[in-house]
Amino acid sequence: MNSKSLYQEVILDHNKKPRNYGTLDKASHHAVGHNPLCGDHLDIELNLDGERIDNIAFHGESCAICKASASMMTTVVKGKTRADAETLIKEFREMSTGTLNLNEDHHLGRLTVFAGVRDLPTRVKCAILPWHTLHAALNSVTTTSTEAEDDPMHAAIGDA
Amino acid sequence: MKLIDSALKPEFTSMFDVEHIRADFPILKLQVEGKPLVYLDNAASSQMPQQVIDRLVRYQTSEHANINRGVHYLSETATAEYESARRRLQHFINAREDREVVFTSGTTDSINLVMHGYGRKYIRAGDEIILTTLEHHSNIVPWQMLAEEKGAKIRVVPISDAGELLVDEYEKLFNARTKFVGVLHVSNALGTINPVKEMIAFAHARGVPVLVDGAQAAPHMAVDVQDLDCDFYAFSGHKLCGPTGIGVLYGKAELLERMQPFKGGGDMILSVTFEKTTYNSIPHKFEAGTPPIAAAIGLGAAVDYLSAIGLDTISAYELKLLNYATEQISNLPGVRVIGTAARKTAVLSFVMEGVHPHDIGTLLNHEGVAVRTGHHCVQPVMLRLRVPATARASFAFYNTMAEVDTLISGIRTVQKVFT
Numbered sequence: 001m002n003s004k005s006l007y008q009e010v011i012l013d014h015n016k017k018p019r020n021y022g023t024l025d026k027a028s029h030h031a032v033g034h035n036p037l038c039g040d041h042l043d044i045e046l047n048l049d050g051e052r053i054d055n056i057a058f059h060g061e062s063c064a065i066c067k068a069s070a071s072m073m074t075t076v077v078k079g080k081t082r083a084d085a086e087t088l089i090k091e092f093r094e095m096s097t098g099t100l101n102l103n104e105d106h107h108l109g110r111l112t113v114f115a116g117v118r119d120l121p122t123r124v125k126c127a128i129l130p131w132h133t134l135h136a137a138l139n140s141v142t143t144t145s146t147e148a149e150d151d152p153m154h155a156a157i158g159d160a
Numbered sequence: 161m162k163l164i165d166s167a168l169k170p171e172f173t174s175m176f177d178v179e180h181i182r183a184d185f186p187i188l189k190l191q192v193e194g195k196p197l198v199y200l201d202n203a204a205s206s207q208m209p210q211q212v213i214d215r216l217v218r219y220q221t222s223e224h225a226n227i228n229r230g231v232h233y234l235s236e237t238a239t240a241e242y243e244s245a246r247r248r249l250q251h252f253i254n255a256r257e258d259r260e261v262v263f264t265s266g267t268t269d270s271i272n273l274v275m276h277g278y279g280r281k282y283i284r285a286g287d288e289i290i291l292t293t294l295e296h297h298s299n300i301v302p303w304q305m306l307a308e309e310k311g312a313k314i315r316v317v318p319i320s321d322a323g324e325l326l327v328d329e330y331e332k333l334f335n336a337r338t339k340f341v342g343v344l345h346v347s348n349a350l351g352t353i354n355p356v357k358e359m360i361a362f363a364h365a366r367g368v369p370v371l372v373d374g375a376q377a378a379p380h381m382a383v384d385v386q387d388l389d390c391d392f393y394a395f396s397g398h399k400l401c402g403p404t405g406i407g408v409l410y411g412k413a414e415l416l417e418r419m420q421p422f423k424g425g426g427d428m429i430l431s432v433t434f435e436k437t438t439y440n441s442i443p444h445k446f447e448a449g450t451p452p453i454a455a456a457i458g459l460g461a462a463v464d465y466l467s468a469i470g471l472d473t474i475s476a477y478e479l480k481l482l483n484y485a486t487e488q489i490s491n492l493p494g495v496r497v498i499g500t501a502a503r504k505t506a507v508l509s510f511v512m513e514g515v516h517p518h519d520i521g522t523l524l525n526h527e528g529v530a531v532r533t534g535h536h537c538v539q540p541v542m543l544r545l546r547v548p549a550t551a552r553a554s555f556a557f558y559n560t561m562a563e564v565d566t567l568i569s570g571i572r573t574v575q576k577v578f579t
Contacts, residue, residue: 007523007577015578038534039548056339056579061548063516123522 006065006116006123014068019075021056027055033133034145040066044133051081051139058133063126065117070130072111082138089131096124161218175479181469181558184209188558195528198563203348203376203507203554204532205398208462212401215461219454226450228427236321240427242453243458246443249408252463253393254384257413262443266407267375268298271342273409273446275302275424277419278392281342285311287339290368292317293544294347294354297537299373303342313337319544323350323499329358334366341370345377349536349552350499351482351507353377357388361501364389369415375399379556380505381479384517385410397455402462406455409446416442423448474557481555482506485564492571498550509536512571515578516549523577524551527570 027045028096034041042060046053048055056078058070073092077085084107091108094100098118102108136144182188187207199207219241225234227242237383243258250258263272279302283289289303293316300314307314314340317330325343333427341363345356360370369391377383378395385393392415411419421439425448430438439445466474485508489495494513498555512520521533532552535542542548553567 007519039539039542040516040518063518064517066516098550120522123518126518 006114006120007124008113009040010072010110010113011064011068014071015064018058018067020071020078022057022059024055027057029140031133031137031141032060032143033129033136034143035062035066035129036145037125038063040126040129042066042070042133044070044130044137046134046137048082051083053077053080053082053085056134058130063127065114065123065126066129069114069127072113073130073134076109077134078110082153085134085138089135092131093128096127151156176469176473176557178477178478178558178560182560184211184465186210186213187301192246192528192530193526195526197558198527198529198566200553200555200559200563200567201530201532202379202556202559203399204550205404206379206401206556207558208401208403208458209465212403212458212461216403216454216458218293219457223457227453228444238453241457242451245456247365248460248463249475252383252467253378253408253410254386255410256386259442260410260413260416262409262411262416262446263451264394264407264409265405265452266396266398266445267296267373268407270392270407271371271373272297272302273307273422274392274394274411274419275306276422277446278369278415279303279306281418281420283307283310283312283339286337287312288315288333288335288337289313290315290330290333290341290343290363291336292315292330292343292354293319293540294323294325294350294352294538295342295344295540296348296373296375297344297345297539299371300540303340312339314417316540317343319352319541321545322501323347323352323541324501325352325354325359325544327355327359330428331362334363334368338363338366338368341371342373344373344375345383346374346380346505347499347501347538347541348376348507349538349541349550350501350509351504351554352377352499352501353381353503353505356390360389370560376505376507379466380471381475393414397459397462400459400462401465405452406459408459411442413442416446419446421445421448425449427451459521469557471533475518477557478506478555481559481561481564482508485553485555485567488564488568489571492568492575494575495571498545498547506553506559508554509550509552511547511550512578513572515574517549519578520551520571523574524567524570527566527573529553529567529570531567 024045028048030045032043040062044058046056056074091106114127117123185207185379223237225238227239246261247258249261287512315333318326363370371392372390374393374395393410398404428448498509517533
C-alpha cells in the first residue's frame with residue numbers, strides 16, 4: 001500500500017459527486033462530528049422509521065477520504081436496520097485500524113476500498129469520522145469528536 | 161505551461177554552495193516511496209547536520225556526567241561544555257550577558273516560564289494582555305490560563321487579508337490597563353515577518369514589557385535581542401538544526417531576577433531547609449533538575465554551524481527560494497497562496513480549489529515531498545482568512561530550486577488526480 005493507491009477511482013468519484021449530500025426535511029436523529037486535528041467537520045442527519053434507517057444525508061467540510069467515506073456510508077446504510085448499521089460501524093472501524101481479517105466473513109462489500117487507510121495512520125481518522133458520527137447520531141449524541149475521550153470509539157481510533 | 165525562468169535560478173557558488181551544504185545532512189539522502197526526499201516541513205522541525213550529530217556523539221562518548229555538582233573530571237567537563245553552549249546561544253542572539261539565556265525544553269516551555277514566573281506575579285484582575293491573531297497556540301493558551309486565573313483580559317491585534325498585523329489597531333489597544341504584550345516574530349503558518357522592533361518601542365513608551373515568540377525567526381534571520389530591545393525572546397532548538405527537547409528563553413537580567421521560579425527542585429537553589437529555601441541566581445533559578453545537557457551542547461554546535469554559514473546569507477538564499485516558489489505556484493490555476501505579506505520568510509501556505517489540504521499532503525508524500533497540512537496550531541488565523549486548513553511548504557537553506565520544481569510538479573500531479 002502506498003499513499004497514492006488509496007485514491008482509487010471509486011473514492012475520487014464519490015468525492016466529486018457525493019451521494020446523499022445535503023440536509024433532510026424530516027430527521028429523527030442528527031450529529032456533528034469533528035476532527036480537531038484538521039478542523040474537518042461533518043453533519044449527519046437521518047430518519048429512523050421504527051428500527052430502519054429510512055433516509056440519511058450528510059454535509060460538511062472535509063478531505064476526499066472523509067467525504068467519499070461518508071458518501072459510500074450513506075448509500076450502504078440507507079434502508080438498513082439500526083443493528084445492521086452498528087455492525088457495519090464496528091467492522092469499518094476494525095478494517096480501518098487493521099484488526100479485521102478481510103478474508104473472514106464480513107458485511108463491508110465495496111467499502112473495502114478503504115482498507116488501505118490502515119497503512120496510513122494519519123488518515124485513519126478521515127475515513128472513520130463519518131462512521132463515528134453515524135454512531136453518535138444513532139445513539140442520540142449530538143456532537144462528537146475523533147478526540148473525545150469518553151467516546152466508546154475513541155480507543156479504537158487511537159492517536160493517529 | 162510556463163517554462164522555468166533560468167534567470168530566477170541564481171548561482172550561489174560565490175557565497176553559498178547548496179550542494180556542499182546538503183552533503184552535511186545525512187537525512188537528505190533518504191528515499192521516500194522510492195523517490196528522493198524533498199523535505200519542506202522545516203517550520204515544524206529542521207534537520208540536523210553531521211557536525212551536530214558528531215558533537216552529540218562526542219559528548220556521550222567522552223564528556224557526559226551530571227553538571228554543577230561532582231568535582232570529578234567528567235562533571236567538570238560536562239559543566240564547562242554546558243555553560244559554553246549557553247555562551248554560544250548568548251552570542252547567537254547578541255544578549256548582553258550569558259545569565260540572560262535560560263535553557264528550557266523549547267518555545268512552549270519558555271513562554272510558560274514567563275507566564276508563571278512573570279505573569280502570575282505581576283498580572284492582576286482587570287489587567288490587559290495584548291496578543292496578535294497570528295500567534296501560535298503556544299502563545300495564546302498560557303495567557304488564557306493566566307487571564308482566567310487572575311481575571312485579566314486578552315486583547316487581540318487583527319490582521320489584514322494578506323496576513324499582516326494591523327499596527328494602527330495594535331496601538332489603539334493600549335490603555336492604562338495594558339500590562340503585557342506577546343507577539344510572534346515570524347508567523348509559522350504564513351511566514352509574515354512582524355515589525356516587532358517598532359511594536360516593542362511603542363509598548364516600552366507606555367511601560368509595557370514585550371515577549372517575542374522567535375521560534376520561526378531565529379532559524380531564518382539574524383536576531384539581535386539588544387537591537388530589538390525585547391524583554392523576553394523564546395525559541396526552540398529543533399527548528400535550528402539542533403536536537404528536540406531544548407530551547408531558550410532570553411530575558412533581560414533585571415526582569416529574570418524579579419521573576420519567581422516556575423519549577424522547584426535541585427540546581428535552582430542556594431540552600432534548602434524545611435523552613436526556607438534560598439533560590440539560586442539567574443539563570444540557574446529557572447533550571448530545576450538535571451537539564452538536557454547533551455541537547456544544550458548540541459544546540460550550541462547547531463548555532464555555531466548556522467553562524468559559520470551566516471544568518472544573513474541564509475536569509476538571502478531563502479528569500480530567493482521563496483520568490484522562485486511563489487512565482488512558480490502563482491502560475492498554477494486553481495492554487496491560491498495564503499499569506500502574501502510584503503515581508504516574509506520562506507513559508508508557502510496554499511490551498512487548491514476542490515482539493516482538501518490533507519489529500520494534497522498524502523499525494524505529495526507519494527512524490528517524496530514532505531509538507532505540513534492542517535491548521536498549523538493557528539486556528540484563529542485559519543478562521544480569520546476563512547480557510548479550514550492549508551498545505552504548507554516551508555523551506556530551509558539546504559533546499560534547492562530543483563526541489564521547488566519537484567513541489568510544483570507534485571502539485572500538478574495532485575490536480576490531475578482530482579480532475
